[in-house]
Amino acid sequence: MNIAFSNDAMKEFREIVARYPNKRAALLPALHLAQREFAWLPYEALEYVGRLLELPYSEVYDTASFYTMFKLKPTGKYHLQVCHTLSCALRGAGAICDHVKEKYGIGNGETTPDGKLSLVKVECLGSCGTAPVVQINDDYYEDLSPEQLDRILEGFKS
Numbered sequence: 001m002n003i004a005f006s007n008d009a010m011k012e013f014r015e016i017v018a019r020y021p022n023k024r025a026a027l028l029p030a031l032h033l034a035q036r037e038f039a040w041l042p043y044e045a046l047e048y049v050g051r052l053l054e055l056p057y058s059e060v061y062d063t064a065s066f067y068t069m070f071k072l073k074p075t076g077k078y079h080l081q082v083c084h085t086l087s088c089a090l091r092g093a094g095a096i097c098d099h100v101k102e103k104y105g106i107g108n109g110e111t112t113p114d115g116k117l118s119l120v121k122v123e124c125l126g127s128c129g130t131a132p133v134v135q136i137n138d139d140y141y142e143d144l145s146p147e148q149l150d151r152i153l154e155g156f157k158s
């Protein structure tokens, strides 16, 4: 796979790097940019970011694999990140995951065969006061029930 930033993304990359004292410090925003540009982060994208930042692949992979917001495999069009840390666990995160498994047939780390929906359990999303929380793509859905999740997903279809 031949991978490279578009002209606009490369411009943004240079602006990002210019904000930091050294290239290594720009790794996280560069990975965010790469994920936005390529939709997920295959080996080639990590290696490309490493080349741009003069970092070894292993270091880029270590960082990308540490944070659940970085996708190391393709995800569904609607990527559900269900917080399963304490507050959310106590307030129904498990029931949401069970519901997704039962209704859509996917468990943690899986994607529906049509590529529409994927599910991953994540650590605290930083919104414990409104548990349970599910992040769908870039947006948070809070104090969520399985029924509300269904309505949200139905809304995406229209």
Ligand code: FES
Pocket (backbone or CB within 6 Å): 083, 084, 085, 086, 087, 088, 089, 123, 124, 125, 126, 127, 128, 129, 131, 132, 133
């Ligand atoms: S425990 Fe779920 S957002 Fe903090």
